[in-house]
Amino acid sequence: MKESQPPVIETRGLTKTYKGVQALKSLDLQVQQNSIFGFLGPNGAGKTTTIKLLLGLIRSTAGSATVFGMDSVNQSVDIRARIGYLPQEPHFYEYMTARQTLRFTARFFFKGPEKAIEARVEEMLHLVDLAEKADRPLKTFSGGERQRLGIAQAQVNYPDLLILDEPAASLDPIGRRDVLEVMSRLRKYTTVFYSTHILDDVQRVSDTVVILNKGAVVAQGPIEELLAGSEGIIYLIHMNGDADSALKLVQSQPWVSGIKTGNHGGETTWQVSVTDPLAAEAHLLKLLVNGPVMVTEFRRKQYNLEDIFMQVIEGGQNVRE
């Protein structure tokens, strides 16, 4: 990521209230160029509200948002000229075919020439594997086909910023994989800002993540930093033997910040929190195997996004990098 470049999206204190209920609470966000920015949160967290505010479809109650440095209220049309957007539930004109829908979308951006527009439409139909169904009316399309058409129409202008609201929600596993591949491929050319509740997808393709809950940011940062966990670096150890004397030995090390002990299947278990991972890697296991215990398992605790998500959503914890 090129942090020195101005952010593609920047919000300051962005707030939206619907009839006295705060849907979004003072959101501060920065999305860097060419990043794949995952916007996570349970239903009703404020993800779609944020996207609609960025697109100028609704108005903020307080705060501001800029996209490409332009104000999301006063320069909304100019912003949208550089954006591709996939709504959460794509709704198109039912009397149109997929080809007509893409042609209609393309004409918001391009006057001509006809040949180039038709070539772009054809390219998009192939991209989402809808070429064979291009001339069928949309009322005959399945949910997955509509979603794929939605992805195609969002890219028809080769946008500088692609905003996808739950892009993989109604897709089968193959469709989901294809969408993630397209997103990864586009990273070179564009910035992708997408909301989802499919944590596995975020972990696979995102480089930055924001977790939103009840309209407020509860975690934010590069994915690797979030995955490192907010509890710090922890080693999980299972052992048999005289754990008490080994405990005193390990506790005396300057790089050990705490030990949680327990019992699992007759074995003693430890969760050793350390401040210096290099020292721990070099000495922790040696201290134990040279002592009065037999180590049966030794590993550094790995977090996945689901752990982090559940921790911040259920625990009400804030993790800001």
Added chain:
Amino acid sequence: MSGNSDFVMVNERGWRRGFNNLLDNEFARWWRTRMWWVQTLIWVGMIGFMLGALLFSTPDFKIEDGVMIYAVFAGMFPAVAVVIIMQGVLVGEKKDGTAAWVLSKPAARPAFILSKMVANSLGVLVTMVVLPGIVAYVLFFIRIKAGMDPLLFMAGLGVFFLNHLFYLTLTLMLGSFFNGRGPVIGISLAFLFMQQYLIGLLPVLRYVLPWTLVVPLNNQSEVVVPALLSGQPIYSYIPIMAVLVECVLFVLISLWRFKREEL
């Protein structure tokens, strides 16, 4: 990805951004679907049949009666159809999410409203006014063996269109305020049918409501279209001017309201 260098980019600014594309789309709804011929069939068939039956089956027929009945039929019934067609134009798109989708593209909100107004006005003009009007003209011509003044007849068709435009813009404006079809169609139709009562309560309203453009009050001379078609002097030009101003006002209010719409 090769970029967009092969394209001529859209460069419209302000309210016109996206207008041409949206207008093409709205025209397509009328002219590339069965909408246009269904509407044409209904109105040519209905007005032609009704007028034909009256003109050719009544031996002691008076031209003034024919003109009056034509004015009422061609003025009232299509107005109801206009309300029915227009009630879903904005509300439908707001409810099913297509308005939000379209306006996530570089399209200005005024362009969205105006494209609907222009395309539907043209559809109404052709299918509900001009084509049935030509049939009516031919029927009158055959029955009275001499043509009515074509210019006055065209002026009469113009007033029919103004009458329909009033309900079209009224329904469009109501669609910008409400998110359900019920209030839009209910208020529009209630207004349409309550005018006679309102004018009865406050007679001066006949100068500002579209009722006397096509439907006579107790005094049969106080109605615009039949007078025009028969070559008689019009009792007042004020209703024409007032309705025209009201149409413009309804469009302006629609633009103002839709700009604030949360989609």
